[in-house]
Amino acid sequence: MHAEQVSNSSHSAAFGMLNMLQFGDSQFPSGSFAFSGGLEALFNDKKIATPEQVYDFIAAQLSGRWNSLDRVALGRSFHNANQLDIVVEIDQEVDALTLSEGLRIGSCRNGAALLSMHARLGTPGSLEYRQKLHNHEATGHVAVIQGLVFRHCGMTLLEAQVAGAHGVCADLLGAAMRLGKLGHLHAQLIRQNLTSHIAELLEQPVSDIQQMHSYLPSTEIAAMRHEISDQRLFAN
Incomplete structure (x- = not known):
């Protein structure tokens, strides 16, 4: 391999990893700060x-949710990022599999905020899907x-999955700290x-034909109870 090819390969790998750090960071304005995923009710x-x-x-x-459904x-969205009609079908399937209205609305509001930011940043495909x-x-x-925007940001599938899993952790730990239940040290230890x-989890491969499913009844019930609670700092 020529030196120029090595340089291009390294640049491509670094580009994806740097985007993973930027877009997977809790400071990125994705709107997820407003949701506790049922944690507040619990x-x-x-x-x-x-x-x-x-x-x-x-x-x-x-x-029980992220690995088997999200x-x-x-x-699937990552692999079909250039076929938005297929992405819509995946989106609709996730919607049908999310029982709690609070969790369903929270996921959609979070996704819409993420998409809106990427549309403003000029990420390919984001403006078209925002119109949908x-x-x-x-x-x-x-x-x-x-899956849609991370693919167009030059991430590998693994980098996109790492960013997604890290986002789940960061959002829930951030919610626990804002609720006064954790300090920064305990959050970092967790x-x-x-x-x-x-x-x-990431060592176990997933395929495009794998059925999506989740089973977290205590979280679903907590999110449903939160919808009618008088004590609400978070939207879910």
């Missing part, structure tokens, strides 16, 4: 009270939007311990 019900229980909750979200949707949301042709679930869990 705190209010005293079902979760310790850092260990916060870890268990996030690990369950990664295994990750699959992200991968405005026309009510698509729902805009965040995992689907991640995130550090979740790294091996995420790595194990």
